[in-house]
Amino acid sequence: MELSVIITTYNAAEWLEKVMWGYQAQVFRNFELVIADDGSNDVTKQLIARMSKDVFYPVKHVWHEDEGFRKCTILNKAISEASADYLIISDGDCIPRNDFLQVHATRRKKGYFLSGGYSKLPMQLSKQITKEDILTQRCFDVNWLKRNGLPDSFKNSKFTASGWKANLLNLITPTNASWNGHNSSAWKQDILNVNGFDERMRYGALDREMGERLMNNGIKGLQIRYSAICIHLDHSRGYKNDKDLASNQAIRDATKKDKRTWTDFGIVKS
Numbered sequence: 001m002e003l004s005v006i007i008t009t010y011n012a013a014e015w016l017e018k019v020m021w022g023y024q025a026q027v028f029r030n031f032e033l034v035i036a037d038d039g040s041n042d043v044t045k046q047l048i049a050r051m052s053k054d055v056f057y058p059v060k061h062v063w064h065e066d067e068g069f070r071k072c073t074i075l076n077k078a079i080s081e082a083s084a085d086y087l088i089i090s091d092g093d094c095i096p097r098n099d100f101l102q103v104h105a106t107r108r109k110k111g112y113f114l115s116g117g118y119s120k121l122p123m124q125l126s127k128q129i130t131k132e133d134i135l136t137q138r139c140f141d142v143n144w145l146k147r148n149g150l151p152d153s154f155k156n157s158k159f160t161a162s163g164w165k166a167n168l169l170n171l172i173t174p175t176n177a178s179w180n181g182h183n184s185s186a187w188k189q190d191i192l193n194v195n196g197f198d199e200r201m202r203y204g205a206l207d208r209e210m211g212e213r214l215m216n217n218g219i220k221g222l223q224i225r226y227s228a229i230c231i232h233l234d235h236s237r238g239y240k241n242d243k244d245l246a247s248n249q250a251i252r253d254a255t256k257k258d259k260r261t262w263t264d265f266g267i268v269k270s
Contacts, residue, residue: 001058003031003105004082004188008071008181009092010038013047015126015233021134022095022230024055028102032058035092036078039066069239072197072206076267079188079196088185089207090230094118095129097140097229104185104228113190113214116183117175117225118232119158125149126233139231161226169226177221179211183230190219195266201251202244203237209252217261 005023009016016035023033033055035048045061052059062078064070079087088104090096104114121129125148133139142150142159150156161169179186184207194213197206215221254260264270 001030001032001083003028003086003088003101004034004084005031005088005090005101006034006036006075006078006082007090007092007094008036008038008075009040009044011040011044012092012235013040013044015235016044016092017047017051018129018131018134018233019092019095020051020055020059021131022097022100023057025098025135025137026096026101027098028105029056031101032060032083034060034062034078034082036071036074037061037063038069038071038074039064069202069244070199071203072199072201076196076199079191080267082188085188086185087188087191089181091182091232093233093235094182094230095134095139095233097231098137100228100230103224107222107224107227108185108187109222110187111218112220112222113179113184113186113211114224114228115177115180115211115221116228116230117158117180118182118230119155120232121145121234122149122151123234126235129233140229158226158229166226170223173223173225175223175225177223179207179214179221181207182232183225183228184211186214186219190214190217192267193217194261195263195268197266198251198263199265201248203239203241204245204248205252206248209248209255212252212255213261213263216255216259
């Protein structure tokens with residue numbers, strides 16, 4: 001297995017099904033899908049069992065009990081279960097374009113992680129997209145998206161940029177090449193070397209913090225936000241709160257200040 005793709009989910013079976021069809025459309029086919037499930041109910045379990053029979057790629061369902069927002073914990077379990085030496089981490093609400101894995105596979109490089117982005121869709125358009133729209137790839141046609149409610153934005157150039165233009169935009173974008181949990185990849189060993197995600201963290205830049213430890217450990221970020229394309233399906237964030245955001249920021253501040261390369265609250269427990 002050349003790639004392990006880890007996607008997170010929690011009680012969002014409608015979105016997860018669309019994302020799984022997105023991986024069915026991939027031109028790069030030597031991969032497994034590892035679903036990091038933060039305690040979803042049986043609806044998600046039944047969907048994964050059904051979809052596993054309809055897609056060409058192997059699927060692993062890594063699940064734990066619902067004890068609140070524990071995305072970092074289930075991500076660490078999924079990383080441990082992943083078979084490949086190279087990991088792509090995304091979300092169960094991000095549909096990948098058919099060249100998504102090809103980009104990550106061809107641009108992976110020792111000493112680096114890859115940093116991608118996403119394009120947010122409004123709720124009505126998120127719900128409107130069908131299996132056929134995904135398999136035919138028309139949901140990545142910017143004109144089709146705009147006809148169906150996508151607002152005009154320079155960010156829409158992600159859908160049309162290719163070749164030298166995409167490379168130029170990757171080079172000049174003011175956005176940092178940070179670890180973004182919806183679209184980033186790295187060698188598994190590099191992630192193990194920093195002990196994965198810090199399980200003290202709840203919602204709010206938990207992905208960035210691990211990326212900062214990777215960079216402190218000499219692993220640099222490479223920008224691919226105009227090359228590895230995925231669309232983000234809309235959803236609410238009822239788990240977002242000021243207390244967790246402040247706690248996460250304090251952990252990030254300590255990581256930066258002390259140039260930490262390891263967390264004692266990751267895959268390997270102290």
